[in-house]
Amino acid sequence: MQRNNIGTLYLVPTPIGNLKDVTSRALEIYNLVDYIACEDTRNTSKLLHLLGIDKPTFSCHEHNELTASNKIISDLLDGKNIAYSSDAGMPCISDPGYLLLNKCIENNINIIPLPGANAALTALIASGLETKHFLFYGFLDPKISQKERELEDLINFPYTIIFYESPHKIYDTLKSLYKIFGNRKITICRELTKLHEEFIRTNLLEASKIEDNLIGEMVLIVEGNNKEKSSSIDDESISELYNKLINNGLSNKDAVIALSALFDIKKNALKKLTMK
Numbered sequence: 488m489q490r491n492n493i494g495t496l497y498l499v500p501t502p503i504g505n506l507k508d509v510t511s512r513a514l515e516i517y518n519l520v521d522y523i524a525c526e527d528t529r530n531t532s533k534l535l536h537l538l539g540i541d542k543p544t545f546s547c548h549e550h551n552e553l554t555a556s557n558k559i560i561s562d563l564l565d566g567k568n569i570a571y572s573s574d575a576g577m578p579c580i581s582d583p584g585y586l587l588l589n590k591c592i593e594n595n596i597n598i599i600p601l602p603g604a605n606a607a608l609t610a611l612i613a614s615g616l617e618t619k620h621f622l623f624y625g626f627l628d629p630k631i632s633q634k635e636r637e638l639e640d641l642i643n644f645p646y647t648i649i650f651y652e653s654p655h656k657i658y659d660t661l662k663s664l665y666k667i668f669g670n671r672k673i674t675i676c677r678e679l680t681k682l683h684e685e686f687i688r689t690n691l692l693e694a695s696k697i698e699d700n701l702i703g704e705m706v707l708i709v710e711g712n713n714k715e716k717s718s719s720i721d722d723e724s725i726s727e728l729y730n731k732l733i734n735n736g737l738s739n740k741d742a743v744i745a746l747s748a749l750f751d752i753k754k755n756a757l758k759k760l761t762m763k
């Protein structure tokens with residue numbers, strides 16, 4: 488149950504590149520609240536300056552969210568109204584805010600989320616890939632070995648997958664995506680809402696060969712695994728195929744990944760079979 492006489496936390500999205508994507512409701516809330524808690528006070532102050540809003544800011548980011556959120560909760564309980572914004576797009580989506588939000592829930596504080604800019608959905612709707620069902624995955628681990636383990640867990644997921652990626656990891660990620668998923672459609676959505684906005688609609692084989700020119704912010708929209716898998720293959724044929732892959736230079740691990748992507752058999756069963 489929510490209490491009276493306490494403040495409200497407003498979750499306010501910010502533009503992901505184009506200042507005009509601030510909604511008039513966001514402006515209204517920024518003007519109404521007592522202060523704006525945010526991921527980076529310098530970035531939010533710049534934004535507020537451009538919007539002509541004069542309001543105090545308070546820092547609440549990944550590294551101080553625990554202590555900063557205690558102060559915000561105490562102010563909310565004292566009746567203050569507070570907005571929370573991250574640097575770009577929606578707070579809590581690959582951005583801080585989750586901890587603060589959950590403390591508000593624990594304390595029965597009113598929470599009002601505003602709709603607004605978000606890179607994942609903006610990319611998805613223009614990607615040309617299936618939008619009926621999809622998974623927002625966010626960032627993969629930056630370490631290649633861990634990244635590929637995460638991708639292996641997604642190998643059979645049948646619907647579109649949305650990844651965030653930073654420019655200096657993009658080439659490794661495209662290579663890992665091809666290595667683990669094989670050839671599927673991908674749309675690389677670059678610099679959304681900005682001057683150099685670009686959609687590269689291609690496949691993972693071609694994308695894995697890109698060596699340069701992918702600069703700026705990027706969202707990767709990858710086709711799900713919609714291949715009809717054959718479950719009728721017998722053990723002998725699997726062993727034969729496995730030996731062919733090994734003779735062609737694939738490692739044991741890669742051969743198992745390739746076979747499990749093609750046939751509807753559990754990876755552990757494949758491993759046992761190939762150890763014979």
Ligand code: SAM
Pocket residue numbers: 503504573575576577578579580581582604605606607650651652653676677678679680681704705706
């Ligand atoms: N909270 C944000 C949201 O709602 O979209 C996401 C923040 S996350 C820290 C930053 C990542 O979002 C970037 O690495 C990139 O993958 C994606 N991103 C943010 N702005 C973008 C833009 N203008 N164009 C393409 N991708 C963007």
